[in-house]
Amino acid sequence: xxxxxxxxxxxxxxxxxxxxxxxxxxxxxxxxxxxxxxxxxxxxxxxxxxxxxxxxxxxxxxxxxxxxxxxxxxxxxxxxxxxxxxxxxxxxxxxxxxxxxxxxxxxxxxxxxxxxxxxxxxxxxxxxxxxxxxxxxxxxxxxxxxxxxxxxxxxxxxxxxxxxxxxxxxxxxxxxxxxxxxxxxxxxxxxxxxxxxxxxxxxxxxxxxxxxxxxxxxxxxxxxxxxxxxxxxxxxxxxxxxxxxxxxxxxxxxxxxxxxxxxxxxxxxxxxxxxxxxxxxxxxxxxxxxxxxxxxxxxxxxxxxxxxxxxxxxxxxxxxxxxxxxxxxxxxxxxxxxxxxxxxxxxxxxxxxxxxxxxxxxxxxxxxxxxxxxxxxxxxxxxxxxxxxxxxxxxxxxxxxxxxxxxxxxxxxxxxxxxxxxxxxxxxxxxxxxxxxxxxxxxx
Amino acid sequence: xxxxxxxxxxxxxxxxxxxxxxxxxxxxxxxxxxxxxxxxxxxxxxxxxxxxxxxxxxxxxxxxxxxxxxxxxxxxxxxxxxxxxxxxxxxxxxxxxxxxxxxxxxxxxxxxxxxxxxxxxxxxxxxxxxxxxxxxxxxxxxxxxxxxxxxxxxxxxxxxxxxxxxxxxxxxxxxxxxxxxxxxxxxxxxxxxxxxxxxxxxxxxxxxxxxxxxxxxxxxxxxxxxxxxxxxxxxxxxxxxxxxxxxxxxxxxxxxxxxxxxxxxxxxxxxxxxxxxxxxxxxxxxxxxxxxxxxxxxxxxxxxxxxxxxxxxxxxxxxxxxxxxxxxxxxxxxxxxxxxxxxxxxxxxxxxxxxxxxxxxxxxxxxxxxxxxxxxxxxxxxxxxxxxxxxxxxxxxxxxxxxxxxxxxxxxxxxxxxxxxxxxxxxxxxxxxxxxxxxxxxxxxxxxxxxxxxxxxxxxxx
Numbered sequence: 001x002x003x004x005x006x007x008x009x010x011x012x013x014x015x016x017x018x019x020x021x022x023x024x025x026x027x028x029x030x031x032x033x034x035x036x037x038x039x040x041x042x043x044x045x046x047x048x049x050x051x052x053x054x055x056x057x058x059x060x061x062x063x064x065x066x067x068x069x070x071x072x073x074x075x076x077x078x079x080x081x082x083x084x085x086x087x088x089x090x091x092x093x094x095x096x097x098x099x100x101x102x103x104x105x106x107x108x109x110x111x112x113x114x115x116x117x118x119x120x121x122x123x124x125x126x127x128x129x130x131x132x133x134x135x136x137x138x139x140x141x142x143x144x145x146x147x148x149x150x151x152x153x154x155x156x157x158x159x160x161x162x163x164x165x166x167x168x169x170x171x172x173x174x175x176x177x178x179x180x181x182x183x184x185x186x187x188x189x190x191x192x193x194x195x196x197x198x199x200x201x202x203x204x205x206x207x208x209x210x211x212x213x214x215x216x217x218x219x220x221x222x223x224x225x226x227x228x229x230x231x232x233x234x235x236x237x238x239x240x241x242x243x244x245x246x247x248x249x250x251x252x253x254x255x256x257x258x259x260x261x262x263x264x265x266x267x268x269x270x271x272x273x274x275x276x277x278x279x280x281x282x283x284x285x286x287x288x289x290x291x292x293x294x295x296x297x298x299x300x301x302x303x304x305x306x307x308x309x310x311x312x313x314x315x316x317x318x319x320x321x322x323x324x325x326x327x328x329x330x331x332x333x334x335x336x337x338x339x340x341x342x343x344x345x346x347x348x349x350x351x352x353x354x355x356x357x358x359x360x361x362x363x364x365x366x367x368x369x370x371x372x373x374x375x376x377x378x379x380x381x382x383x384x385x386x387x388x389x390x391x392x393x394x395x396x397x398x399x400x401x402x403x404x405x406x407x408x409x410x411x412x413x414x415x416x417x418x419x420x421x422x423x424x425x426x427x428x429x430x431x432x433x434x435x436x437x438x439x440x441x442x443x444x
Numbered sequence: 445x446x447x448x449x450x451x452x453x454x455x456x457x458x459x460x461x462x463x464x465x466x467x468x469x470x471x472x473x474x475x476x477x478x479x480x481x482x483x484x485x486x487x488x489x490x491x492x493x494x495x496x497x498x499x500x501x502x503x504x505x506x507x508x509x510x511x512x513x514x515x516x517x518x519x520x521x522x523x524x525x526x527x528x529x530x531x532x533x534x535x536x537x538x539x540x541x542x543x544x545x546x547x548x549x550x551x552x553x554x555x556x557x558x559x560x561x562x563x564x565x566x567x568x569x570x571x572x573x574x575x576x577x578x579x580x581x582x583x584x585x586x587x588x589x590x591x592x593x594x595x596x597x598x599x600x601x602x603x604x605x606x607x608x609x610x611x612x613x614x615x616x617x618x619x620x621x622x623x624x625x626x627x628x629x630x631x632x633x634x635x636x637x638x639x640x641x642x643x644x645x646x647x648x649x650x651x652x653x654x655x656x657x658x659x660x661x662x663x664x665x666x667x668x669x670x671x672x673x674x675x676x677x678x679x680x681x682x683x684x685x686x687x688x689x690x691x692x693x694x695x696x697x698x699x700x701x702x703x704x705x706x707x708x709x710x711x712x713x714x715x716x717x718x719x720x721x722x723x724x725x726x727x728x729x730x731x732x733x734x735x736x737x738x739x740x741x742x743x744x745x746x747x748x749x750x751x752x753x754x755x756x757x758x759x760x761x762x763x764x765x766x767x768x769x770x771x772x773x774x775x776x777x778x779x780x781x782x783x784x785x786x787x788x789x790x791x792x793x794x795x796x797x798x799x800x801x802x803x804x805x806x807x808x809x810x811x812x813x814x815x816x817x818x819x820x821x822x823x824x825x826x827x828x829x830x831x832x833x834x835x836x837x838x839x840x841x842x843x844x845x846x847x848x849x850x851x852x853x854x855x856x857x858x859x860x861x862x863x864x865x866x867x868x869x870x871x872x873x874x875x876x877x878x879x880x881x882x883x884x885x886x887x888x889x890x891x892x893x894x895x896x897x898x899x900x901x902x903x904x905x906x
Contacts, residue, residue, distance in 0.1 A: 026796070033798055040800035044702025047695045048715055051774075054767045055722055061737050062729070246618035254615060266895075267622045273821060273891040274884065275828020277855055278629055281880040284862065285632030292513065307625050314622070340608045368726030371830035374859055397728045397831075404732045404835060412736065419729050426724060 062423075066416025072205035072218065073164035074156035075130060075194060079109045081142065081149050088149070097143060102135035106157065113199075114190065125187050129194075131158040131218045133207065156201065161218040161410035163191055167200050182409070208417065212383040213399065217410025220403070222418050224382045228298060228393030229367060231386060235302020236366050240309050241359055245348075247310075248317035248355070253343050272311035279308045280375025288376055295377035296392040304372050309362040316358020320351040353440030360433040364426050370397040396422045450505060450579055454586055458498035461590035465493030468597045476599050484604035492603045495610055496593035501586035508578045516570055523563050543567060633884055636877035643871045644672045649878060651675065655841035655852075657861060657872045672875055674882070676841035680851030684762040684833060685826040687847055691766025692826075693819060696773025703774070704781040705803055716775075723771040731835030734764035739836055746848060754838070756850040761836040765829055772822045780814030780901065781807060814901040820894035824887040830855040854879045 083089070085108060086100045107127050111117065117126050134157035141155070142148050159167065162183045171179045173192035183191070194200050211221030247268075255261040283304035287293045293300050324347050332342035373379075378394050379402065386393035394402070396418060403415040469489035473479045479486060520540055528539050539560075546564035597603075641649070652673015699719060703712050739760035746753035753759075784807050792802040808815075838850030839860060861876040 033801070037798045037800045040803070041702070041706060044698050044706060047698035048702055048719070051695055051699055051719055051722065051767070051770050052715070054770075055718070057737075058725070058729075058733050058767075061733065065736075243618045243621055246615045247621065250612075250615035250619040254612065255619070264619050264622055267626050269895055270888060270891050271622055271625060273824060273887065273895075274629070275825075275830070275855070275887055277828065277830045277858060278633070278880055278884050278887075281858070281877060282625070282629045282632050285636060285877070286628055307621075310622065310625070338604060338608060340611060364724065368724075368728070370726065370728045371834075371855070371859070374834075374863055377863075379863055397726050400726075400728050400732065401831065401835065404728075404735065415732060419732065422726060423729070426726070430724065 059423075062416045062419050065413055066418075066420045068165070068168050069208060069413040069417030070205055071168060071202050072207065073159040073167040073200055073202045075159050075163075076154055076156055076199040076201070077106065077109045077113065077130075078152060078154055079105055079138070080152040081105060081138070083149050086149070091146070092142075092149075094143065097139060100139070100142075102138045103132075105138065106130055106134055114193075122186060125184060126190060129160050129163050129187060129190060131160050132216060133158045133219045136219075156203075158207070158218055159200070161216070161408075163187070164202075164218060165410065165413075166191060167195060168202055208414070212385060213381055213394070213402070214383065217408050217414055220411070220414055222396065222399060222421060224385050225394050225396045225399035225418070226421075227385050228378075228382065229395040231298035231389055231393060232301040232305065232373075232395055233363060233367055235299055235389060236306040236309060237359070237363060239303065240306035240313055240362065243306075244310050244313035244359070244362075245317055245355060248314050248321055249343055249348070251314070252318050252321040253347065254339070268311045268314055272315065275371075276308055276369055277371040277375065279304050280372030282307070283372060283376045294390050294392075296380050296394075297390045298386065298393050299389040300376050301373050301378055301393075301395065302389075304376060305366040305369060308369065308372065309366045312362040312365060313355075313359050316361065317351070317355045320354025320358065321347060323354065324350045350442070353436050357433045357437045360429050360436070364429040364433075367395075367429070368397055368422065368426060370401055373398055374401075396425075447505065447509060450582065451502070454498060454501045454505065454582065457501075457583070457586050457590070458494045461497040461594070462490040462494035464490075464590075465594060465597060466490030468594060469603075472597060472599060481599050483600050483602055484607075488603040488607050489597050489601070491607045492601075493590055493593040493597070495607065497586045497590035499610070500589045501582045504582045504585055505578065508574075508582070512574055512578075516567070516574070519570060520563065520567060523566065525559065547571075629884065633877050633881040636874050637881045640871060640874035640878045643874070648672060649674050653843055655857070657857070657875055670871060672871070672878075674854075674879065676843045677852060677854045677857055677879070678882075679843060679845065680758070680837070680841070681827055681853040681855075683845055683847065683851055684758050684765065684837060684853055685823060687759060687762025688765035688769055688826045688829075689819070689823055691763055692769035692773050692822060695766075696770045696822075697777055697815065699770070700774040700777035700781060701803055701808075704778050705799065705807070716778075719771045719774055722768060723775075725768070727768065727829060727831040728835070730764050730768050731831040731833075734760050734832055734836035738764055751848060753848045754850040756836065756838040757848050758837065758851045759847040761833050762847065764836065765826055765832050768829070768832065769822045769826055772825060773818060776818030776821065776898075777811070777815050780811045780818065780898075783814070783902065784810045811901075813897050817894040817897035817901065820890050820897070824890035824894070827890070828855065828883060828887050830859060834859050854883050858883075 082105075085105050086102065087104075088096055088100045092100065107123075110126055110130070111123070114126060117123055137157060138155070158164075162181055166173070166179055166181050166183065166188070169179075173179075173188060173195060176185055176188040179188065181188070191200075207219060208221045210223055211219055212224035214220040251261065251264065255264075283300060287300050287303060288295055328346050328350065329342050332346050333339075337345065373395060378398055380392050380394060381402070382392060382394045384391075400415055400418045400422065403411045403418065466486045466489060469482060469486035470479070473482050473486065476482075482489075517540075520543065521536070524536060524539055528535050543560055543563045544567070546560060547567040649672050652671060653675045654671045654673045655676050657670050657672060699715075703716060707715065739755055739757060742757060742760050742763075743753045743755055788806050788810060789802055792806040793799075797805070833853045833856050837856055838852050839856065840850065841852050841857075842849055844851060858876045858879050861872055861879075
């Protein structure tokens with residue numbers, strides 16, 4: 001805009017109105033407009049920063065809560081494994097061993113450690129410092145080495161959940177009034193003595209990875225849920241991968257342009273947006289009530305999840321197939337290959353990295369899914385590690401849900417730790433997907 | 445022999461026949477002067493024989509397994525004494541269960557009824573006969589099929605078209621599974637809902653304002669006949685979804701605008717995947733976060749300014765759900781914003797507009813239909829979201845629009861009605877399917893509109 005044009009007198013303006021030149025007008029509002037521009041930019045930055053800080057808060061809060069669950073506190077006790085207290089004979093059978101009275105052995109050694117404790121109530125407070133998991137540990141030790149019977153040994157036994165929480169928090173035990181715990185003052189006193197004598201140590205919590213669910217937080221583990229997740233995911237993969245690839249090949253390479261194809265495509269797009277819980281209703285009504293497949297079983301969970309992930313994998317596979325240039329197909333046909341030979345020998349191998357990436361992302365989605373599995377009864381309390389596709393099982397996200405519902409304080413850290421394991425698997429799967437894409441992606 | 449090992453055996457047979465078929469094709473070819481004399485590649489002949497071996501056998505195994513259960517069950521029915529039939533269906537069911545348990549455990553104690561033991565033994569023998577018959581029959585069919593196909597191998601046998609025809613059939617079948625799934629969903633919810641609406645009138649369900657799905661366990665029990673007015677659930681769902689959208693739309697949209705219009709490619713490459721992590725976190729994690737971190741925080745904040753906030757407030761669940769949905773809104777909006785032609789931006793800049801003016805007055809209106817589509821998709825996700833509300837929202841159906849109070853949603857009620865042990869035919873469990881139907885219809889309509897709008901919009905600028 002030049003000075004001259006703006007200064008030209010304009011015929012259609014009434015002569016009485018003061019002449020205003022546009023440049024001045026623009027200049028007058030420019031500061032305001034620039035301020036608005038700046039504000040707009042800041043809104044954008046604030047929106048992104050806020051979203052990312054939500055993410056950070058979420059992850060950090062879970063990390064802080066969950067980290068202690070990977071360690072556990074153990075208490076050193078000098079136990080005498082005499083056959084009389086254990087109430088077992090000389091070569092105990094395994095049934096006899098299971099029924100043996102390990103609790104009294106532990107109690108006895110604790111009484112020896114704190115000889116001043118005489119009152120019933122005090123004793124009870126003392127005994128509750130050691131987790132019942134200690135009994136299982138002694139059982140396993142004797143089972144592995146029967147010659148231990150009659151000997152006196154030093155063992156590290158898992159502490160009760162509340163004691164472990166206090167020791168792990170590193171709280172100053174000489175100021176019991178500052179500690180938030182369900183333990184009473186007396187128990188805190190025992191804890192102080194134990195800690196000062198060096199009879200407590202904090203180590204890696206193996207139980208968390210080797211045990212199934214339990215009512216006691218310190219004995220609860222994620223092994224059963226992990227195995228359940230693996231079985232369910234295996235079924236999902238075995239069903240959804242071949243079906244989705246076949247569907248994608250048909251729709252992308254062979255489907256004629258007609259109503260049926262349109263219907264299929266619209267259906268796939270809609271299924272991708274159907275709430276997951278509706279798939280759970282389908283599983284309940286069809287597979288459990290109609291076909292009478294077992295409730296809570298990985299096979300049913302896998303079928304339901306594969307129906308749910310099918311659209312994701314189909315859509316990704318179609319995109320991968322579409323990215324293979326037509327010249328490949330034409331070259332194949334030119335050499336006399338049939339349509340299917342072109343697809344199986346040339347197009348599909350070239351599209352495979354993309355298809356696998358989509359499959360992994362779909363499976364990661366299935367791994368984190370909870371709601372449909374609640375519908376088909378995978379919310380059971382599972383202590384045993386599931387051994388097959390028809391055993392009752394639970395999966396990792398459902399285990400998180402179950403523990404999150406539990407009123408015991410100790411389960412909060414277990415829940416967070418289980419979430420950390422779940423997130424670790426998801427990150428791993430997504431990292432593999434990204435790597436696959438980076439390594440094999442071809443731009444034509 | 446278990447079904448799994450039978451299936452594996454059939455597959456092994458198929459593989460062996462594939463090898464034999466290919467061998468014979470080579471032999472035939474040698475007799476006629478090389479593989480050029482064959483109509484198809486030797487591998488195709490092998491595949492043909494393998495498929496002829498496996499497919500009929502698999503069909504028989506699957507068909508057998510589907511019909512075995514009902515037939516055995518009806519045989520069992522006919523062996524049940526008339527006295528028990530007279531007692532009604534429940535007694536028959538109980539009796540059958542006992543026999544089944546007896547047959548499965550194999551433990552026959554002295555107090556067991558002789559008739560039941562007999563029935564259990566018969567059941568076991570019928571089952572074992574059935575398994576043996578299935579094994580012999582299916583393996584025989586597999587061998588016969590393979591032999592027939594094997595004999596057919598000649599130079600002019602059209603092996604490739606045959607194999608490709610079968611493969612094509614499987615491709616079509618796989619593509620049709622999507623339709624089968626939709627039909628399955630529709631039928632399962634429609635069928636059970638119809639049974640529900642026989643017990644509770646549809647008008648009461650859609651317009652009633654009281655939701656307490658406790659039905660009497662015994663007929664003579666007083667009081668609890670249950671009322672199924674779903675309005676509080678619909679309102680609760682709407683309230684929580686609305687809060688979620690109020691969080692997700694501004695944050696998501698502004699992030700998308702910034703990333704599409706202002707951010708450098710480097711920033712974009714870092715921030716976009718980071719935002720998408722939010723969508724990849726399992727919803728159960730959000731639920732835990734909402735229930736344990738956000739809800740107490742909001743409660744404390746509310747109390748500090750003198751408000752009474754429920755510990756299961758709609759606000760907490762809605763806010764966390766909104767955070768979860770941010771990446772949906774942002775990535776869908778990002779796509780449509782970048783699809784707006786550069787010429788429109790250049791034209792606006794040429795007229796002297798600042799960047800933000802261009803975005804607000806030119807790009808945004810042009811992208812609006814696509815953005816609306818994206819927001820609708822996000823809304824349908826919010827309505828169908830389950831775990832966050834199950835863990836952080838309430839169970840009691842309050843008819844309120846106060847975000848500080850506890851409300852319940854359709855998905856929460858589906859979960860609470862269907863988890864735990866109860867009779868499948870009660871109005872209580874059937875109500876879950878009626879709610880599922882409502883949920884399915886609502887999200888379907890939203891999705892169809894959204895997909896339509898987005899597609900229309902894409903065509904506009906292509």
